[in-house]
Amino acid sequence: MSDNRVVVYKGPGQVAVEEIEYPRLELPSDVVKGLNIKQEAPHAAILRIVTTNICGSDQHMVRGRTTAPVGQTLGHEITGEVIEVGDDVLFVKRGDICSVPFNIACGRCRMCNEGKTGVCLNVNPARPGAAYGYVDMGGWVGGQAEFVMVPFADFNLLRFPDRDQAMEKILDLTMLSDIFPTGYHGAYTAGVRTGSTVYIAGAGPVGLAAAHSAQLLGASAVLVGDLIPERLEQAASFGCEPIDLRQDAELPELIEQVLGVPVVDAAVDAVGFEARGHGQNSQEQPATVLNDVMSVTQVGGAVGVPGLYVTGDPGAIDDNAKHGQLGLRIGLGWAKSLTFTTGQCPVKRYNRQLMNAILAGQAQIAKAVNATKISLDEAPQGYQDFDRGAARKFVIDPHGMVAA
Incomplete structure (x- = not known):
């Protein structure tokens, strides 16, 4: 033994x-x-x-x-x-x-x-x-x-x-x-408060924990995006609005279909560096979630990033991504005066x-x-x-x- x-x-x-x-x-x-x-x-x-x-x-x-x-x-x-x-x-x-x-x-x-x-x-x-x-x-x-x-x-x-x-x-x-503190940290640092509208990228366990945390913090609407139907069903099971990213529509359009406006007060990246694009035949795009959440976060808002990003990825799609260098639209984030919180919770x-x-x-x-x-x-x-x-x-x- x-x-x-x-x-x-x-x-x-x-x-x-x-x-x-x-x-x-x-x-x-x-x-x-x-x-x-x-x-x-x-x-x-x-x-x-x-x-x-x-x-x-x-x-x-x-x-x-x-x-x-x-x-x-x-x-x-x-x-x-x-x-x-x-x-x-x-x-x-x-x-x-x-x-x-x-x-x-x-x-x-x-x-x-x-x-x-x-x-x-x-x-x-x-x-x-x-x-x-x-x-x-x-x-x-x-x-x-x-x-x-x-x-x-x-x-x-x-x-x-x-x-x-x-x-x-x-x-x-x-x-x-x-995952509960990590999801909560993502939602809290994204500025989720009473009445907030929130977009959570990723319906894996951390994304679902962030969604539940957003509800605890008083969010009025919690939208959760993913490519896997079973995970979207799980998000819907406790009151979240599922966003099916297999659709070819852009994320702001999908959010507008739910909220009537193409932006949210706060957003959380619970996906990390193995991110994929939208659509039925989506391919890996390491920066796509970060760029998406910047595009849908209200001007002056905040983004929580509990999703993992690494400095060494031998399986990355290009040489830059192998060293954690991503095609981030930082100019968009700067122009919108967005706040980011990253790192271990x-x-x-x-x-x-x-x-x-x-x-x-x-x-x-x-x-x-x-x-x-x-x-x-x-x-x-x-x-x-x-x-x-x-x-x-x-x-x-x-x-x-x-x-x-």
């Missing part, structure tokens, strides 16, 4: 569940060498994973669209039970059920003190910011596993106040590690408030994203189904702790 098992990238389109060592209260060697810090991590905790989700960001790696090496462990959306703590952990106890923000943060640097935990300065020698199980993000072991080590546990872990209540709502609470800025909304019954994020439980051994099939555009958010239950 293995000490631990984790989902591993095996090459384009392939993942497998493999045995790895049980986690220790130690930092990754890459972090230790690059930052010249101690490997021992008395500030860390080890969690038995209760739920861990497949994310669209993982899918980019699995498609071979990043520089992830074969053998990269996967998984950054983690909810778990604390089973071991280091000597310097003061406020997190064994038995606590906690959400783990996908961005790893030290809680001590300038960025963390400013609330910018997505770009912590002390967790990744290569660049600001780190995440579990992701390429170029510090070498931290992935969380699509049975057990995981969480550093700086007092700072990073969000403890649920009642264990039984948490397990009853675990399919909602599991979304706090990434600082999960800790939102996760406690969103937890409260879930526990109070005000947010039904699991329903919005169609949360679907699978086992760890079913993860490879989950990746295949997700890649085919399944209108589901796959939640891995490694230990069979989630009720049917």
Whole structure:
């Protein structure tokens, strides 16, 4: 019997569940060498994973669209039970059920003190910011596993106040590690407020989370665009207006058919760098969503960009896109005085408030994203189904702790 098992990238389109060592209260060697810090991590905790989700960001790696090496462990959306703590952990106890923000943060640097935990300065020698199980993000072991080590546990872990209540709502609470705060961040930074009209590009899990977040923020109309009918049906299931991008009409025209005007107050790009154009035979156009959302956002408005853009894409359609250089109509954005917010969501800025909304019954994020439980051994099939555009958010239950 293995000490631990984790989902591993095996090459384009392939993942497998493999045995790895049980986690220790130690930092990754890459972090230790690059930052010249101690490997021992008395500030860390080890969690038995209760739920861990497949994310669209993982899918980019699995498609071979990043520089992830074969053998990269996967998984950054983690909810778990604390089973071991280091000597310097003061406020997190064994038995606590906690959400783990996908961005790893030290809680001590300038960025963390400013609330910018997505770009912590002390967790990744290569660049600001780190995440579990992701390429170029510090070498931290992935969380699509049975057990995981969480550093700086007092700072990073969000403890649920009642264990039984948490397990009853675990399919909602599991979304706090990434997509719910990320979707909320996209909508909030796009300026969604009471009465706003909103366009969300992409009806994948992050887009649906952004749409539900826009509703929580008081939007009067939430329009969601996608090319996949099943995903549009999922958006419509909780009150959004689906925009079928298989039509040949331009986006402003499609929006005008719904709202009577060709613009919205706020827009969110929940697609990222693998964007495709409109129409039945659409092809990949990496900048098309960013240009679309600029074209339909009201003058003086804002655009939230939670969709992932990378600096290295070996499968890109041209040499510029391989380095993250896109044909962006920045002149249009400038002329319209638009505001853009990009980058990793600082999960800790939102996760406690969103937890409260879930526990109070005000947010039904699991329903919005169609949360679907699978086992760890079913993860490879989950990746295949997700890649085919399944209108589901796959939640891995490694230990069979989630009720049917």
